[in-house]
Amino acid sequence: MASATNTLRAGLPDRYLTPEDIAEMFGLPSVETVYAWRKKRTGPPAFRVGKHLRFDPAAVRAWVEQQTAAEHAA
Template sequence: MATPPSTDPRAILRSGLPDCYLTPDDIADMFRVPKETVYQWRKKRLGPPGFRVGKHLRYDPADVQRWKQERMAAEPAV
């Protein structure tokens, strides 16, 4: 007999969230730019979308990947 799917709201919430969110340091390391560049991207709305958790800035890895793909698609072929 198959077990019914979990109705635990915490399991449902976790199923749509990444294991961990990225920090500005992670973004700077990933794109090999200074952390100040990451903050300038955010200020000018040029970088990947981020969000605040209290005073901390975080990035969803899926949003960062999507932003990266959009940037790569927008680059002219050399």
């Protein structure tokens, strides 16, 4: 169980997320889907730290909310 110091609101970790974290969060078959989203610019925004891809939990939440709002508007 995560403590309050290790998570942000809504249970997101208080650290940058990895592609593996994103794949697990969204129940994706592999991290390759996360990389494909990045290449197509369709997934949550990410940035590079050296050669590693990272996701800001707040940006992921905002992306999910944007996708949800767009789905409800359609």
